[in-house]
Amino acid sequence: MCSEKRSACAGPRAPVRLDLDRIRSAVSRIAPVFRNTPQYVCPPLGEALGCELILKLETANPIRCFKGRGTETVMARLADSGARAAVCASAGNLGQALAYSGRSRGISTTVVAGSGANPYKLERIRALGATVRIVDGDIEAARRLARQIADSEGAFLVEDSENIDTCEGAGTIGLELLEGVGPIDAVLVALGGGAMATGVGYVFKRLAPRVEIVAVQPRGAPAMALSWRAGSIVETDRTDTIADGVAGRFPIPAVLDDLLVVADHVALVEEDSIIAGMRMLYRRAGLIVEPSAALGVAAILEDPSRYAGKRVATIICGGNVIPADFERWVTEGVSRASTAC
Structure with a gap:
């Protein structure tokens, strides 16, 4: 190998x-x-x-992490398109970054996290104005729910790395x-x-x-x-x-x-x-x-x-x-x- x-x-x-x-x-x-x-x-x-x-x-x-660079890029382009809602799955840092970037551009943000996610990070996400949804399981379970929310509510799905x-x-x-x-x-x-x-x-x-x-x-x-x-x-x-x-x-x-x-x-x-x-x-x-x-x-x-x-x-x-x-x-x-x- x-x-x-x-x-x-x-x-x-x-x-x-x-x-x-x-x-x-x-x-x-x-x-x-x-x-x-x-x-x-x-x-x-x-x-x-x-x-x-x-x-x-x-x-x-x-937000004490690098992910703001990516979410700023995503949300700036979303704002140009007229989008008003975004959703992501996150262990915490991406969610904070997306909430920060969305708030400054008037884009509502939903963050889906697994049940074992860092509560300190979740607290910060809420403080930044995002809606937090908790799902039983890990980050992969959170990704599945985030996709469902995007499909049913018309929110833009931010898939870290895939986007x-x-x-x-x-x-x-x-x-x-x-x-x-x-x-x-x-x-x-x-x-x-x-x-x-x-x-x-x-x-x-x-x-x-x-x-x-x-x-x-x-x-x-x-x-x-x-x-x-x-x-x-x-x-x-x-x-x-x-x-x-x-x-x-x-x-x-x-x-x-x-x-x-x-x-x-x-x-x-x-x-x-x-x-x-x-x-x-x-x-x-x-x-x-x-x-x-x-x-x-x-x-x-x-x-x-x-x-x-x-x-x-x-x-x-x-x-x-x-x-x-x-x-x-x-x-x-x-x-x-x-x-x-």
Whole structure:
């Protein structure tokens, strides 16, 4: 099985759905509060990890995650079309982003979440004015109900990653990294549905193709990683990870096709490494992050020789974590987490 460079072991691939001109045009559609987020070299963290580490801080905005870039792009185009209602399924971050972008444009928003969704994120979605619907089951059950609502109520269905606007909005992160931090050897991107990995990856493949694009997924939610390695869709029957923001079971075929073109490597990391990454980001960079945001650091911890001495960027994609969980995993210390950080 090819688990490293797909381009070296796979046959020709169809063109990706993304377009560089559309990504560039998305910049002006995105509210300034989501753009030009902090990006900087973090010496204390890099020294501990054995590489020069650049942090791209996508938590420095009103919804504390990167997804506002995509929902701003979606909702701006919806507003142009005269649409007045949108619906999505979300574990929390997409819902917050869609609610924020909809409220500013007068588009009503419904967010469907599974029964185990992060209550902290759901509280924020309601505070932003969206209607929240809870369904028994996980994110996949929420997606089914969201589709039903779209069909029965005429709302526009925003499918994260499948809707190309979400990928192109996320791709603007790549434009900023290329413009602002100098040469990079590798970019580490959290992998869930694939919007950020494909959007950022595509920008680098077009403008800096020698940069290694590494997508990172929890071993407890590996469907997209397994699909990338197999070159075809692999579904799983369950997820078991604290990184709820990337915990899907049914990859979207069109998104996988894009990922097969733009990703050079897809890593699977353990829960202990995710927690260790969160702790390192807190202790050495002063950042409070959710588990998905620590996937890049977790990948370096598990495969240090791959990044040793290199200039590596990782995208800190979200900071919406329940305070009690953060304290339990990070500030109080957890026996199963590495003590080396």
